[in-house]
Each structure stands twice: as structure tokens, then as C-alpha cells.
Amino acid sequence: MSTFTIASIPREELLAPGHRMCQGCGAAIVMRHLLKALGKNIIVAHATGCVEVTTTLYPETAWRVPWIHVAFENAAAVASGIEAALKSLKKKGVLSYEKRVKVVAIGGDGGTVDIGLQALSGMLERGHDVLYVLYDNEAYMNTGIQRSGATPLYAWTTTTPAGSVWRGEWRRKKDIIGIVKAHGVPYVATVNFAYVTDFYAKLRKATEIEGPTFIHAYSPCVPGWRYEPHLTVKIAKLAVQTGIWVNYEIEKGTFRVTTPVPKRLPVEEYLKVQGRFAHLTKEEVETIQKLVDEDVEYINKLAGATVIGPVEKK
Amino acid sequence: MGKLVPLSGNYAVAYAAKAADVDVVAAYPITPQTAVVEKLAEFVANGELHAEFLHVESEHSALSAVVGASATGARVFTATSAQGLLLMYEIMHIASTMRLPIVMGIATRAISAPINIWCDHSDFMAAADTGWIMFMAVNAQEAHDLVIAAYRIAEDPDVHLPVAVGYDGFIVSHTIEPVNIIEKEEALRYAPKRVTWFTLNPEKPVTMGSLASPEWYYEFRVQLQKALESSAKVITTAFREFKQHFGREYREVDGFYTDDADVILVTMGSTTGTAISYAEEVRKAGLKVGVLNVRLFRPFPEREVLKHIEEAKVVAVIDRALNPGSSFVGPLYSDIAVTAFKKGLDIPITNYVTGLGGRAVLKSHLDTIVKHAYGLIGKRMRDIDTHYAFVGVRE
Amino acid sequence: MSSLPGWRDLPRGATITEPGSSVKYKTASWRVMRPVIDQEKCIRCRICWTYCPEPAIIELDEPYTTKTGRTFKVTYSIDYDYCKGCGICAEECPVKAITMVEEVR
Numbered sequence: 011m012s013t014f015t016i017a018s019i020p021r022e023e024l025l026a027p028g029h030r031m032c033q034g035c036g037a038a039i040v041m042r043h044l045l046k047a048l049g050k051n052i053i054v055a056h057a058t059g060c061v062e063v064t065t066t067l068y069p070e071t072a073w074r075v076p077w078i079h080v081a082f083e084n085a086a087a088v089a090s091g092i093e094a095a096l097k098s099l100k101k102k103g104v105l106s107y108e109k110r111v112k113v114v115a116i117g118g119d120g121g122t123v124d125i126g127l128q129a130l131s132g133m134l135e136r137g138h139d140v141l142y143v144l145y146d147n148e149a150y151m152n153t154g155i156q157r158s159g160a161t162p163l164y165a166w167t168t169t170t171p172a173g174s175v176w177r178g179e180w181r182r183k184k185d186i187i188g189i190v191k192a193h194g195v196p197y198v199a200t201v202n203f204a205y206v207t208d209f210y211a212k213l214r215k216a217t218e219i220e221g222p223t224f225i226h227a228y229s230p231c232v233p234g235w236r237y238e239p240h241l242t243v244k245i246a247k248l249a250v251q252t253g254i255w256v257n258y259e260i261e262k263g264t265f266r267v268t269t270p271v272p273k274r275l276p277v278e279e280y281l282k283v284q285g286r287f288a289h290l291t292k293e294e295v296e297t298i299q300k301l302v303d304e305d306v307e308y309i310n311k312l313a314g315a316t317v318i319g320p321v322e323k324k
Numbered sequence: 325m326g327k328l329v330p331l332s333g334n335y336a337v338a339y340a341a342k343a344a345d346v347d348v349v350a351a352y353p354i355t356p357q358t359a360v361v362e363k364l365a366e367f368v369a370n371g372e373l374h375a376e377f378l379h380v381e382s383e384h385s386a387l388s389a390v391v392g393a394s395a396t397g398a399r400v401f402t403a404t405s406a407q408g409l410l411l412m413y414e415i416m417h418i419a420s421t422m423r424l425p426i427v428m429g430i431a432t433r434a435i436s437a438p439i440n441i442w443c444d445h446s447d448f449m450a451a452a453d454t455g456w457i458m459f460m461a462v463n464a465q466e467a468h469d470l471v472i473a474a475y476r477i478a479e480d481p482d483v484h485l486p487v488a489v490g491y492d493g494f495i496v497s498h499t500i501e502p503v504n505i506i507e508k509e510e511a512l513r514y515a516p517k518r519v520t521w522f523t524l525n526p527e528k529p530v531t532m533g534s535l536a537s538p539e540w541y542y543e544f545r546v547q548l549q550k551a552l553e554s555s556a557k558v559i560t561t562a563f564r565e566f567k568q569h570f571g572r573e574y575r576e577v578d579g580f581y582t583d584d585a586d587v588i589l590v591t592m593g594s595t596t597g598t599a600i601s602y603a604e605e606v607r608k609a610g611l612k613v614g615v616l617n618v619r620l621f622r623p624f625p626e627r628e629v630l631k632h633i634e635e636a637k638v639v640a641v642i643d644r645a646l647n648p649g650s651s652f653v654g655p656l657y658s659d660i661a662v663t664a665f666k667k668g669l670d671i672p673i674t675n676y677v678t679g680l681g682g683r684a685v686l687k688s689h690l691d692t693i694v695k696h697a698y699g700l701i702g703k704r705m706r707d708i709d710t711h712y713a714f715v716g717v718r719e
Numbered sequence: 720m721s722s723l724p725g726w727r728d729l730p731r732g733a734t735i736t737e738p739g740s741s742v743k744y745k746t747a748s749w750r751v752m753r754p755v756i757d758q759e760k761c762i763r764c765r766i767c768w769t770y771c772p773e774p775a776i777i778e779l780d781e782p783y784t785t786k787t788g789r790t791f792k793v794t795y796s797i798d799y800d801y802c803k804g805c806g807i808c809a810e811e812c813p814v815k816a817i818t819m820v821e822e823v824r
Contacts, residue, residue, distance in 0.1 A: 016765045027773040027801035028741035033749060034805035038772030053524045055392060056533075063535045065741065068733050071531035072741040076524035079533035080391050080418055087385035091350060091392025091400075092524060094376035098347040098398055102374065111526055129388065132381030206769055232805075240806030240819075243770050423732040484731055522734045531735035543726035544733045550726065 014207045014214075020046050029072035030064040034239025036230035036246065037061050037118075039203045040145045044116075044227075047213035048141075050075055052112045053092050057085035057121030060152040061145065083125040086133035089115035089140045097139075112141060112217050118229075119146045119160035123186045134193035134222045141216050141223045144186065147231035155234045159184040162254075163301065164294050165286045167234075172289035182301070190224045191260055197223040199259035199268075204246035208257055208268050215261075228255050236285020245283060252280040253306045253318050254298075267309060267317040274321045277302050331503040333496035336464040337403065337429040337489070338363035339503070340471035342373045343511035344427075347398035350378035350389035354408040355441045356493035357431040361403065383408035387415040387426075394424040395532055397523040399475065403429035405493060407436060409447045413454065419486045420455030421548050422533060423521060425478030426486040427471060428456075431497040432593065432644075434681040442682020443493040445592065445644040448621075449655040455548045457487040457555055458622040460592045464501040466619075467491040469572060472506055476515035476562045483555045484521045490621075492594040494682070506570060514569045552623040559620060576625035578617040579632040581607065585614025587697040588633055590641040590660055592618045595685045599642075602690045613694055618656065626663045633664065638697040639673045644685070646677055653677060653712040672700040675712035689715045742801075746773070750804030752819040754797055758783055760816035763791045767808035767817060775802035 024045035031038040041061055045052075054077040056062045062079050065072040080088045093113040099105045115133070117126050122144040133140060149167045150156040157167040161179045166172050170179040190198050197219045199212040209227075216223035230246055232239045249255035250269055254277055257269035277299045281287040290298075299321070306318045331339065338360045341349065349368070351361040367373035376393075380386045383404050390400040404412060409430060419426050432448045434440040445460075452458065457477060461467040467489060474487035491497060506514075522530050536544060556576075563574045580600050582588055589599045596617040603613040616632045618625075633639050641661075643654025652658035657675035664673055676693045679685040692715055700708065730736055756767075768776045781794040797808075809817040 016769055019765070019769065021778055023774050025774075026739035026741045027775055027798065028744040028746060029773075030744075030746070031772060033803040034807055035772045039770060042772065042774060043769075051526050053396070053526065066531050066534040066735065067741075067744075068534040068536040068540045069735060070740040070743055071534065071735040071738065073531050074529060074738040076526055076529040077531045078392065078395055078524055080388055080422075081414060084385060084388035084415070087380065087388035088392035088395075090378060090380070090385070091348060091389030091394075092396045094348045094350070094378055094389065095393035095396035095398035095400075098374070098376040098393075099396070102347065104347075104397075106525075106527070128381055129385050132385055135381075136379060203770075238806075240810040242772075242805070242807055243811050421732060422734075522730070522732065522736075529738040531738070532732065534733050534735050536733050539723065540729075540733070543724075543729055546726045547729065547731065551731075 014210045016206060019210065024050065024074045026072045026074060028070065030067060031061065032232050032239070034232045034242045036242050037145045037147060039242070040227045040229050043203055043206065043209055044143060044213060045075065047210045048112065048114060048217055051109050052114050054078070055085050055089040055092060055113065055115045057117035057126055058082035059118035059121050061116070061118070063152060082121055084129050085115040085117045085121060085126060086129040086142060089113050090133045090136065090138045093138045093140050113139065115140055115142045117144055119144065119148060120150045120158040123159045123184045131193065134190060134195050138222055139220055141225065143225045143227060145227045145229040147229045147234060149234050151231050151234045160186065163298060164290055166289060177294065178289065187226055195222045195224060197259070197261050200226045200228070200255070200257055202228040202246050202250055202255055202257055204243050205250065205257055205269050212259055234286070237283055241283060245280070248275065248280040248283070251275045252277045253302050254280055256309050256318060258309070265312045267313050270317040272319040274306070274319055276321050276323060327505055328502050329505050330500050331464055332359060332498050332500050333464040333467045333491045334359035334431060334498065335363050336468035336503045337471055337491070338367065339505050340468045341401040342367050343506045343508050344399060344472055344475045344515060345508055345512060346375050346401040348376045348378065348390060348393035348400045349402065350380050350386045351402045351404070352380050352383045352386050352408060354383070354405045356433055356497045357403050357405040357408070357429065359497070360429055360431070383411040384415065387412040387419065390426050391415060391419050391422070391424055394426050395524050397519045399517055400426055402426070403431070405431045406433035406447045409451055410435060413451065416451055416454035416456060421544055423484040423551070424486060425484055425521060427474040427478055428486065428488045429467070429471060430488050430490040431493045432490050433493040440681040443495050444680045444682065446646065448490040449645040451488065452622060452655060455485070455552065456622060457485050457552065459487070459489045459620055460618065461489060461491040461496065462594060462596045462617060463496055464499070464503050467496060468503055468506070469566065469570070469574065472511050472515060473562050473566055473574070476565070477555065477559055479515070479518060480558045481520040483551065483558050485551055485555055490593065495594040510569065514565060556623050556625065574619065576620040576628045577632065578619065580615040582614035582616055582632040584612055586612040586637045586701060587694055588614040588616050588636045588639050589690065589693065590616045590618065590639060590656065592621070592656060593644070595642055595644065595679065598685055598687060599690060602687045606694065611694065624659045624663070629660065629663050630667055634669065637671060637701045639664065639671065640693050640697040641673065641675050642693065643675060643677050644679045646680065670704045672703050672705060672708055674700065674708070676715045677712065678715040683716055745800045746803050747800050750802055750822050752804045752806060753799070753822045754802065754804070754806065754808050754817050755820055756795055756797060757816045757818070758794065759785050760814050761795060762814050763793055763795070764813060766811050766813060768795055770807050770811050772805065772807070773801045773803065776808060
């Protein structure tokens with residue numbers, strides 16, 4: 011789909027440095043390219059979360075686009091109101107700007123799959139022309155690594171510690187894409203910045219399409235996932251190479267894997283570089299591998315071909 | 325001048341939002357507010373009101389959506405009651421400190437549990453400390469007029485605050501009265517649309533809703549308090565202009581027979597009408613009873629209240645709400661008592677909690693209150709054992 | 720703290736009117752290791768620039784000719800005011816042109 015290359019990434023930075031996101035923060039990379047992909051003609055409604063607090067510490071802001079934060083659970087509702095206002099004021103000839111302004115809602119996994127799910131559902135169902143971006147770092151990182159509905163199986167968090175009874179999180183990650191898709195929205199996609207051209211192509215598509223669109227962005231967290239900050243991009247690549255994360259899109263119901271992986275790496279390669287999985291036994295790793303295998307089988311079935319291949323030991 | 329039409333309080337409020345030419349409406353149905361939303365939907369459906377109508381999935385999203393719309397420069401409206409208002413509670417504080425001129429109607433209703441859809445002021449009073457300018461209307465005409473005045477006040481460059489207009493659930497919201505309707509052209513002449521607050525615009529990007537550390541937070545909360553204090557002047561001006569435009573006169577509080585009254589009943593909402601009628605009756609029998617109606621609840625009009633109660637012998641405050649476990653029991657009472665205390669007014673100021681959950685406030689209840697109050701004439705606050713009573717409850 | 724503006728002088732509602740003003744806050748002090756680009760080795764692939772979370776790698780329109788005679792139109796330079804020293808650039812550089820050295824202050 012993409013003639014987009016690294017060379018075509020715009021130079022202009024719409025997220026300013028000086029923000030307080032962590033060393034090696036995955037969400038910072040997501041936000042930086044998100045803004046580059048969308049351009050200046052947007053209005054952002056942001057849910058409470060790490061990116062929100064670390065980019066807008068009064069009296070300074072890292073944002074070079076109009077931006078609003080109201081609360082944790084309502085980014086989608088605030089975005090709906092902004093979009094409705096733009097529509098109404100445009101119809102009445104009040105707005106001074108002529109070009110289409112895309113409204114973008116941004117939320118973390120807690121703000122999206124848990125506390126913000128109701129507002130998200132309302133926004134999707136009402137059909138607002140809003141792009142919703144979920145940056146998923148798989149726990150409540152802002153408050154200090156508590157599990158969310160997006161925390162993966164066996165992951166250590168401060169509220170799912172690994173002890174003699176608990177083995178970290180014991181439930182599987184909530185299928186947010188499935189939930190969003192069920193609203194019949196025109197475009198849903200997963201993105202991983204380690205595959206940056208795919209990231210741009212999807213964000214641009216999601217912006218151009220009229221109506222509610224949803225992007226699920228993979229977002230590694232250095233302190234929450236317990237790894238060295240220089241490994242952020244490496245881990246993001248491993249997520250795709252092991253098949254635990256699949257880059258795909260669903261456009262008007264048509265499913266397509268955008269990053270085929272002919273030969274998969276064992277999921278252990280992904281798990282072993284992260285401290286949140288350090289307590290895992292061989293059996294637990296095997297359980298995760300089995301679940302990834304099942305997910306890959308399902309993905310291939312949807313794709314109608316083996317786009318994600320079998321695991322090949324190194 | 326407008327025309328006289330029979331309208332319920334809810335419809336009167338919907339007509340006011342229409343006259344104000346609101347750009348975005350977001351609301352969620354709840355009894356007894358629902359008819360406002362229905363009427364506004366009808367206006368939009370018929371092309372009588374050119375607004376985006378958001379069928380939100382909750383009151384939390386209703387207020388969140390109008391926050392977003394207001395921050396984009398739209399004139400917005402929402403309305404709710406009871407549980408809906410409580411669900412909005414979090415966002416109410418945010419709307420006020422972010423200084424957004426949102427206007428909301430509140431058809432007042434009791435709060436759960438037990439669930440009860442009928443009138444009292446528990447919901448309205450629960451929102452009293454959210455930083456909104458708050459009015460309580462006594463009838464449908466007032467509800468209509470105050471919603472229009474609310475836009476004039478909220479959007480004033482010296483204010484930039486959200487405004488709530490309360491009106492009694494069912495008693496006002498569902499009772500049909502003749503209402504002098506203000507037309508759009510007149511409303512816009514009185515309250516023209518002028519966007520002077522910060523808005524989200526790609527041509528001039530701002531960051532709204534930032535994180536303020538201990539070095540900064542305090543100043544913004546003080547800013548809110550000061551904004552409410554100084555809005556009082558604009559409210560007075562807005563009422564004066566309202567009279568010039570529409571002939572009807574409103575004040576922060578209304579005194580009826582307060583000049584020579586021994587006992588003053590302090591009321592809000594529809595109880596005021598009952599109290600005036602009661603006062604007129606007992607005055608024939610020689611009881612000097614006055615009534616003070618509190619129309620503006622936030623910012624609390626201390627000076628105006630004092631003018632009326634200064635010469636009274638007993639002030640009997642009637643609350644249709646309860647602050648369980650507090651030192652003052654009724655919320656209106658706390659404001660009246662503190663106002664009096666600050667001026668050293670050492671007369672009995674007593675609290676009567678009545679009409680909870682839609683129980684009618686009858687003249688017989690007022691009679692009980694007045695008789696009790698008369699028994700306190702000549703006493704000082706410190707002489708009274710208990711400062712409050714429940715009236716109309718079964719023991 | 721007393722030198723900061725009072726409530727009267729602050730924009731309403733904690734609104735920030737200067738976009739991108741976080742540049743006033745230098746994050747250099749967060750850095751323990753400092754990335755150093757070897758301009759001779761650098762192939763101008765843009766990968767370090769792409770993956771910098773700050774952004775603290777600047778793309779300059781400054782031509783550079785290597786000793787072996789290869790000329791590039793752009794030069795990449797670390798903005799040490801903001802670089803937090805995460806090391807992603809060094810890790811991802813395909814030709815190992817970036818090394819992390821201990822920060823000396």
C-alpha cells in the first residue's frame with residue numbers, strides 16, 4: 011500500500027523536546043510520529059495518562075497543535091463535542107479556517123479499554139469524524155504500573171505481582187480491536203513504530219477517511235516493562251517478529267496483514283528481554299507460545315493465507 | 325416583544341436554548357428533565373434550531389462533549405437531573421476552572437437511594453461547590469428568562485464561567501404556565517455571540533487542561549473564586565439589561581413583606597410561591613411573616629440577603645435538601661447562617677428541612693414552621709437547643 | 720516562587736498559549752551516557768533521527784564529505800540540551816556510527 015519511505019517523514023516537529031516522558035519512552039515515539047503523520051490541521055483531545063501529564067506541565071507544553079485534556083474517561087466524548095462544534099460552526103459560516111480539521115482523541119490503554127470504553131463506544135456508534143489513537147503500554151503506567159484490561163497474560167505489575175499464589179496477570183488482554191470493529195467503523199488498524207512506513211500509511215489513511223477510525227498503537231514502557239531504555243525499538247520489532255503483535259488493518263470489513271512475518275521467532279525471545287516476564291517458568295512461556303500460535307492461526311484464517319509463518323528456532 | 329404561550333418549565337427551557345441559537349446540544353434523558361431534550365431534538369429535526377445534537381451515552385459524556393464544544397468556540401447547552409448531575413459532578417469542576425461558558429438546565433430531583441424521581445434540591449445543592457454560577461427559578465417564565473440571561477452572563481469577557489439554571493422537577497418542569505417567549509433575534513440582541521474565551525484553533529494552538537504543580541495549582545483555584553465573586557457585578561448588569569430588553573425584572577434575591585417582618589421564611593424554587601401565598605394569608609391574621617426568595621445561589625448574594633434579614637426577629641430557612649452529618653443540616657441554611665454571623669446578627673436563624681423526595685410543601689407545613697419560629701422571638705442563637713427540625717416527616 | 724506571576728496575571732483556566740514551550744526545559748541533566756556520532760561512519764539513513772523519542776537528533780542541511788570522498792547533503796547532530804541518553808540511536812544505528820560514552824560534567 012505504501013510508497014512511503016523513511017525519507018518522506020516530514021522534518022517539522024510538532025511535538026517539542028523538553029517533555030518529561032521517560033528515557034527511551036515508546037509512547038514518545040508514537041506521539042512524535044503521530045503528529046508528523048497527521049500534520050498541523052488537527053485538534054487533539056487527550057485522556058489523562060502519562061503522555062498527558064509529561065507533555066503539559068504548566069506553564070509549558072510540548073504540543074504545537076491545539077490540545078485539550080479534560081479527564082481520564084472522556085477523551086472520546088470531548089472529541090465528539092469538538093467535532094460537533096466544528097461541524098456546527100462551519101455550517102453557520104463562523105469558522106475562520108477553511109481546511110478540514112481532523113479531530114484526534116488520544117488515550118492510553120487504561121483510558122481506552124477500561125475507564126474510557128463507554129465514551130469510546132458512544133463516539134464510534136454516533137459516527138463522529140474522529141480518529142481515536144490508543145497508545146497501549148499494557149498497564150496503568152502513570153500511577154505506577156498497575157494492571158489494566160490490556161495487561162497481557164503472566165505480566166508482572168504492581169497489582170498483579172508474582173508471588174507464591176499469583177503468577178502475575180492471570181487473564182488475557184482485552185480484545186479492544188474486536189470491540190471497536192463491532193461498531194462497524196470504516197477503518198481499524200494496529201501500528202508498531204518499529205515498522206514506521208506502515209505506521210505512517212495507516213495514520214494517514216485513518217485521517218483521510220471520513221467517520222470514526224481507530225488506531226491501536228504498540229507502545230513499550232521502559233519502567234513498566236522493566237527493560238533497558240535503549241531496547242525500546244528492538245522490543246517493538248521482536249513483538250512483530252514473534253507474532254505476539256500483528257500489524258494489520260480492517261478497512262470497510264476487509265482484513266489485511268500489513269507486515270507479513272514468514273518466519274516467526276519463538277515468543278521467548280520477546281519475553282526474556284523484559285523484566286515483567288522474568289518470573290516465568292518454562293511451562294508458562296510454553297503456554298504463552300501456544301496462545302500466540304492460536305492467535306496467529308486465527309489471523310491467517312482471516313487473511314486467507316499464511317501471512318504469519320511458523321516458529322523457527324534460531 | 326415576545327408572545328405568550330402555554331409551556332411547561334422543561335419546554336420553556338428548551339425554547340430559551342433555541343432562542344439563544346445554541347450550536348451544540350448534548351444531553352442524556354433522565355426524569356424529570358427528559359422533555360427538554362425531546363423538545364430540543366424536535367427543534368433540530370424540524371430545522372427550527374440549527375445545532376449539532378449529540379445523543380450521548382451518559383451525562384458524563386454529555387457534559388464532556390459540551391466542554392469540548394465550548395472549548396472549540398461553540399455556544400452549548402445541556403440539561404439533567406439528580407443521578408445525571410451526580411455523574412457530571414467530576415466534569416462540573418473542570419468546566420468551571422477551565423473557564424468555559426457552558427449553560428445547563430437542572431430540573432431538580434431527589435438523589436438515590438432509595439431511587440425517587442420527584443422534586444427536591446439534593447442534586448442542585450450537591451453541585452453547589454463546583455464553581456458554577458447557579459440560579460434557581462421559581463416558575464417556567466423565570467426558567468426561560470434565566471437560561472437566556474445565563475448566556476449573557478457566562479460569555480461576558482469578565483466572567484467566562486458555566487451557569488446552571490435550576491427549576492423544580494415536576495412542580496415547574498411539568499406544570500404548564502403561560503410563558504412570554506423570547507424570540508431568537510431578541511435573545512441575540514440581548515446576548516450576542518462573542519467568543520472571547522480561549523478556543524482550540526489550528527491557526528493559534530493553545531494547550532487547555534494542563535497539569536499544574538503545587539507551584540501553580542493554587543492560583544487557578546483562587547482565580548475561580550475571584551471570578552465568581554466578580555461575576556456578581558455582571559449578573560446585576562445582565563438583569564438590568566434584561567429589564568431594558570424584555571421588561572421583566574430580576575434580582576439576586578426577592579423580598580416579600582420583609583420590611584416589617586418578624587419572621588422571614590427563606591425559600592428557593594417553587595416553595596417561594598407557596599410561602600408568599602401563605603404570608604399574605606397570615607398577615608390578615610396579624611402575623612408579620614415575610615418571604616425571602618434566593619434566586620442566585622452561587623455566587624451567594626450575601627449583601628442582598630442581609631438587606632432583607634437585618635431587621636427580622638427570626639429567620640427560618642427552608643431547605644429541600646440535606647447535608648447528612650454536617651453542623652448545619654440544610655445547605656441553604658449554612659449560607660444564610662454564615663452570612664448573618666459575619667455581620668454579628670444575633671437572632672435565631674433556624675433550619676427546616678422539608679419536601680424531600682417530592683413530598684409536597686404545604687401551607688400547613690409552613691404554619692408549623694412559623695409557629696415554631698414565633699416561639700423563638702427575643703431569643704439569641706446560643707439560647708436555642710437545636711437549630712433544625714424536619715417538617716412533614718413521620719416519626 | 721514569589722517571582723512567579725500571581726493569579727491575576729495568569730491566563731484563565733491554566734491555558735498555555737505558547738505552543739511547544741517545553742523547549743524551555745532542558746532535559747540534558749537526565750543523561751548518564753552521551754551519544755556521539757561518527758560523521759565518517761554515518762550513512763545518513765535517518766534511523767536514529769526517526770527513533771529518537773525527544774526529538775534530540777537534528778537533521779541539518781549541512782553537506783558533509785567523508786575522507787573517502789563520499790558527499791552527503793545532510794548531517795545529523797545530537798541536541799545535547801534535550802538528549803536524555805536513552806541509547807536507542809546507538810542501538811538502532813545499522814553501521815554502529817553512534818557510540819555511547821560516559822557523560823562528564
